[in-house]
Amino acid sequence: xxxxxxxxxxxxxxxxxxxxxxxAVLYSRxxxxxxxxxxxFAFMNYRRLLRDHPCSRYTERALFANGEYFSFSGSAxxxxxxxxxxxxxxxxxxxxxxxxxxxxxxxxxxxxxxxxQQFKNEIISLKQVSLVFRDFKEYTYLSPLNRAYRxxxxxxxxxxxxxxxxxxxxxx
Numbered sequence: 001x002x003x004x005x006x007x008x009x010x011x012x013x014x015x016x017x018x019x020x021x022x023x024a025v026l027y028s029r030x031x032x033x034x035x036x037x038x039x040x041f042a043f044m045n046y047r048r049l050l051r052d053h054p055c056s057r058y059t060e061r062a063l064f065a066n067g068e069y070f071s072f073s074g075s076a077x078x079x080x081x082x083x084x085x086x087x088x089x090x091x092x093x094x095x096x097x098x099x100x101x102x103x104x105x106x107x108x109x110x111x112x113x114x115x116x117q118q119f120k121n122e123i124i125s126l127k128q129v130s131l132v133f134r135d136f137k138e139y140t141y142l143s144p145l146n147r148a149y150r151x152x153x154x155x156x157x158x159x160x161x162x163x164x165x166x167x168x169x170x171x172x
Contacts, residue, residue, distance in 0.1 A: 023049055023056035030065065034146040042145055043069040060086075064095045065144035071102050080106055087122075094141050097126055098149045101160040105168040120170050127153060 030045035046062040046069075053059070067082035083099040090096060104119035127139065141149040150161040158170040 023053035023058055026053070027056075027058040027062070030062070031144065031146070034065075034144060037146075039069060039072075039145055046144065060090050060093055060095070061144040063089070064093075064099060067099060067102065068143055068145050068147065071106070076106050076110070094139070095143070097123065097139060097151055098141055098143070098160070100126065101151070101168055104170065108168070120172070123158065123170060124172055127151075 026045045026049040030042045030049065033039070033042035033045065043066065046065040049056060049058055049062045050066065056062070063082060063086050067079050067086055070076075070079035070082060079102060083103050086093075086099045087096055087103070100119050100123045104116055104123065107113075107116035107119055127137075135154065137153040139151045139153075143149060147162055148164070149167075150164075152159045152161070156171060158172075160167040160169070
């Protein structure tokens, strides 16, 4: 996170009153709902967590959950805005690879080839994979909405799976 964003967050946290542990309660509720596949209730709690506790230790996961919710519910514009913010705010997060996969897929779907190429390049450069003595390298991530993500890097393709179903594929 940039210095300006970090200072803004600190100032905002000092101005906004919150009760200790409220964010943990919201996060726990959201996670419980996600595990029960009640995505709307999970989304409501993650959204409230972001609104009421923007500096919470759960902000990263809540932000990804919001992008994921919008992406899978067909609200591409909202998903794109959230995932773009996520990638900028959390470039070292294990979820960044999968946020970029969402952005790549949305760009392809909208016919924005230039944007898709940019996301493809970011994905490839994000994980410089060496396949010495193996055919593939795999990365996994369990999302805050309790969805299992998997990226399989091979010599000439990257396959992204969500819940063991092919989500998108990148050839290079």
